[in-house]
Amino acid sequence: MSNEKLPSRAENYSEWYNQVIQRAELADYAPVRGCMVVRPYGWSLWENIQQALDSRFKATGHVNAAFPLFIPMSFLEKEKEHVEGFSPELAVVTIGGGEKLEEPLVVRPTSETIIGYMYSKWIKSYRDLPLLINQWGNVVRWEMRTRLFLRTLEFYWQEGHTAHATAKEAEEETLRMLDIYTRFAVEDAAVPVIPGRKSNSEKFAGAVHSYSIEAMMGDTKALQAGTSHLLGQNFAKAFNIQYLDMNNELQYCWTTSWGVSTRFIGAIIMTHGDDQGLILPPRLAPIQVVIVPIYKNDEERARVMPVVDKIRAALGSIRVKVDDRSELTPGFKFNDWEMRGVPLRLEIGPKDVEKGSVMAARRDVPGREGKSFLPQENIASSVGALLDTIQSSLYEKARAFRDSHITDVTNYEALTTAVQDGWAHAWWCGSADCENRVKEETKATTRCIPMQQPGGTGKCAVCGRDANEKVYFARAY
């Protein structure tokens, strides 16, 4: 751990991001270019994300399973758009056990194909549907430029794959999962997101429609934080996923897939972090409360520590860490835990022992303003309430920031100005030409066509033709 201050976000946002991750010990660079090591603190955060999502999946009838890492090359080639989309970024194994392989094996970039193959074996009848399986795992995509969490060659995620009897059910599933992602982002991560549909040029290779949740980072760039795809019958036809309906007629299934990855950790970092470091939402924070004991000598220590132990015990199921490292000063510890984003710090010293109090310092409110004395009585409920307050004020702060950086625009000039430091919300005619013009001239792309539409019609902010949907344009990660 370095003693030096972080670069400020205003000064160099990407350097701030890289350093926060390393100093907070979320992740480190691996010896292979573009790969990362997720360190215990980062993995613990990921485990909490997994648990929050997994419980929502289970509550909607999904079950977990595990499919292989290796996929025969020929599988990828069965769906035309899919292979075209992914072939530039595949890692391929050509040698196994010292022998050249008969058929190269692809390290999965995503598992639609191999799961489709298995589904064709498992699904015979309408009675087998819907089939609702999720997998937690890792995938590999050989990216050109990489960033910790945001884009690495290998990343961890969950991918849900479902098969349905009708288009309507598949559509409902796609939107149900989009809604689950939205609620996870808002309720668990305190990350405000806009759910919407992707434009044709931004959709998943092989999908009929892709949906995403889009979040605004602290530098106003957009981050796709989760996706849900309606695959139609594309993969069902490529892999013969068929069932007999009630009339004994053979039908193709309708399938979906949806995923959230370790990229979401990047979203949390860049949504909540400040110039002191990370700020983690209480619901997901590996450590919700850190207790720093304060004492000058052994005599004071002997009086303070029993109270520290008592408070820790009283906090019950709240995730608490007592920082009893004797070689460091309290001041150092304050900065250290602020860097790591622990939402609430309790200081307990001789004065608190006398007064029956503890000093509480909110991570989201810097300095004296965020400090208050709490009585030792009923500490669990007052700390619990404070954590809830922090959770909701993090969300409100992020939402206010985002909303103040979204501009409704009606013409091209206003659009190009808006995307310099925020998002543009505009009518769009739906043509790829308009998207391309904006991308070439401003680097901004369409992020999503939000589910929430104003209704009515308007004029495309790029070309002026009739438009019946509004879209967000933004520079994106």
Place this chain on the structure above:
RNA sequence: CGGGGUGUAGCGCAGUUGGCAGCGCACCGCGUUUGGGACGCGGGGGUCGGCGGUUCAAGUCCGCCCACCCCGACCA
């Protein structure tokens, strides 16, 4: 893959005309400290990215290679 840059201790760097490989932080030990990033003293740690060449002598000069970072074309 194109353009630019950097490789010397865990991290950040210095290293003159080619002449004993150093500094700060971190780390280890002892002591004093401790309510917002403590201090003193004493220590440990190196294939100078790799290979080859020039030379009495190479971190330093020459050649080739490799890795990483930044900027562009692709992306959860």
